[in-house]
Amino acid sequence: TMKGAIFDLDGVIVDTAKYHYLAWRSLAKRLGFEFTESDNERLKGVSRMESLQILLEVGGVEANEAERLEMAEAKNKEYVEYISRLEPAEILPGAREYLLELRNRGVKIALGSASKNAAFILGRLGIAELFDAVVDGTKVSKAKPDPEVFLAASAALGLNPADCVVFEDAAAGVEAGKAAGCKVVGIGSAVILRDADCVIAGLHELV
Ligand code: G16
Ligand code: MG
Numbered sequence: 001t002m003k004g005a006i007f008d009l010d011g012v013i014v015d016t017a018k019y020h021y022l023a024w025r026s027l028a029k030r031l032g033f034e035f036t037e038s039d040n041e042r043l044k045g046v047s048r049m050e051s052l053q054i055l056l057e058v059g060g061v062e063a064n065e066a067e068r069l070e071m072a073e074a075k076n077k078e079y080v081e082y083i084s085r086l087e088p089a090e091i092l093p094g095a096r097e098y099l100l101e102l103r104n105r106g107v108k109i110a111l112g113s114a115s116k117n118a119a120f121i122l123g124r125l126g127i128a129e130l131f132d133a134v135v136d137g138t139k140v141s142k143a144k145p146d147p148e149v150f151l152a153a154s155a156a157l158g159l160n161p162a163d164c165v166v167f168e169d170a171a172a173g174v175e176a177g178k179a180a181g182c183k184v185v186g187i188g189s190a191v192i193l194r195d196a197d198c199v200i201a202g203l204h205e206l207v
Pocket of ligand 1: 008009010011017020043044045046047048051076112113114115116117118137170
């Protein structure tokens with residue numbers, strides 16, 4: 001039985017992908033190319049610097065390390081402007097209710113996100129206090145599909161990974177959860193998330 005639940009943030013708790021997209025698209029525009037919503041799919045669950053690498057490949061743009069850091073910083077500045085206006089109403093359907101239900105059942109709850117803005121986002125959504133632990137991009141160095149984030153999250157809850165269930169919307173995240181030894185519930189397409197133990201459309205299915 002599940003003693004701990006570990007939630008990815010973007011695509012599971014809130015759709016921040018649309019704000020990432022707006023900020024990446026305007027960077028691409030400044031660099032002189034179009035970045036489409038389907039290109040953006042490739043950035044889901046991927047760290048900031050790896051996302052930039054993919055974007056530069058799409059545009060066929062070369063950049064050195066200093067230029068990349070400057071680009072990533074400019075993108076993040078714009079992204080932070082968008083998420084500064086996030087409201088609790090933007091929590092995805094069922095997420096808040098499911099978190100409350102788990103707390104009532106005594107299940108420990110952690111966040112396992114690649115984002116360096118995760119704590120700020122949870123604060124804006126008014127759900128920070130529902131998490132027993134937050135493991136995000138400021139605390140881990142290896143990106144999903146590496147299991148580091150989920151190993152750290154189960155350890156932060158004081159639990160064995162085998163007693164934890166990971167909720168993930170990205171294929172790399174599902175892979176990371178399985179590699180950590182957790183059970184994994186995929187959120188989204190059963191074709192894309194075929195390595196998950198089960199796949200649902202959203203957390204609303206569980207409340
Ligand atoms: C999220 C998004 C990614 C983003 C990453 C890093 O991951 O899905 O698109 O690049 O965080 O975000 P930031 O630039 O804020 O550090 P997750 O793990 O919450 O799905
Ligand atoms: Mg995600």
